[in-house]
Amino acid sequence: MQQYDVVIVGGGHGGAAMATQLRQRGHAGTIAMLTAEPELPYERPPLSKDYLAGEKSFDRMLLRPPAFWAERNVEIRTGTRVTAVDPVAQLLATTAGPIGYTSMIWAGGGDARRLTCPGHDLAGLHAIRTRADVDALVRDLQHYSGAVLVIGGGYIGLESAAVLTKLGHKVTLFEALDRVLARVAGADLSRFYEAEHRAHGVVIETGMTVTEITGSAGRATGVTLGDGRHVAADVIIVGIGIVPAVQPLLAAGAQGGSVGTPGGVWVDDHCRTTLPGIFAIGDCALHANAFAGGAAIRLESVQNAADMAATVARTLTGDPAPYRAVPWFWSNQYDLRLQTMGLSMGHDATVLRGDPATRSFSLVYLKQGKVIALDCVNAARDYVQGKALVEQGVAVPIHALADTGTPLKAWHPSAG
């Protein structure tokens, strides 16, 4: 049986950052990264952006060249899935046999959430979570080039709608909630993005559920909607979030999310699960977030995966410090670069900086007078300067925030 000082489960953004950070901080022990996918760690964001558009090759998405891992003596075992965890024996059951560990970091991310309605298992339905997903989607689009339906108006649904519209496909998007981006952005931003997509020819229907996937000869040919209508489709993309990939950990007794929470595996402020010697990071880690008022959340972002990896690397190299990072995120749609700083949930006031008609503006979210988040559209300066306001919960008068003539850095605590 093989035995390692550190075993990382998952070779995505979190797993790659974990191994890199450990070596950067001088960890000299043996490290193995076990990943179910056949590829070395690669960037996921381009999957719904330039990789789907055919503008970025897979080679350019590798997070590091193969030699990087070899030089740092990180053993990456691709195509290896962990099926069970024994925290007492410090042993993993995997598709490649048993593997022992001293410390284990679970960076399993999540699997694309599937529909459960009738017809959900027909061919022609696509998720966008892995390279294999996008390759299959692109192959299908080459054969069935007509109407594309997108189910779900989150980042992935909107980004893929933007790419496919630009490629000349006729795209219709259905969102069950009353606005797109409802989980992650304020209502004004949702309306702006809905209008942008419509201006580019995407048909968007909000407040509309899909109740059935209809098909013939085993392949989806359309959907039935909550209002009884039937809409034909050649290709269907399902972008309705993820299911955290934590089942082996929960089966081993790790505390997971209770009812009403977003699922995942519970971690403390050092990313420790409730099982000894086992940490969890990235999309699957349910934690009390300081920038969400202490609410239990999971963050699905590259930055969070890297910051949590840094937290665990510090602990494992004898320099522990709690996780406390301002969340940030980005999304590219058409010529719009959206950059989000902080979490807007629970805001009680919104201030618009700039004019959306110019396609460069920011929305600043406040709670009890303090800045808690910014959504910046083609407004990198606000995004950069807003960080300190969010980080330190600075109180700024609303009329002052609306004045684009005054840069946000004027309100930095250090500005006096």
Ligand code: FAD
């Ligand atoms: P992942 O990167 O998902 O990696 C998890 C890995 O673990 C996978 O390879 C999986 O196969 C493997 N695994 C799971 N279970 C097991 C097991 N039992 N055994 C072995 N291996 C296992 N974030 C941004 O910040 N900005 C963006 O613009 C952005 N765009 C995105 C676009 C798309 C299409 C997608 C899918 C995501 C996007 N994200 C974006 C989110 C970002 O990619 C994730 O937050 C990030 O990848 C999380 O890293 P992770 O390591 O937690 O999980």
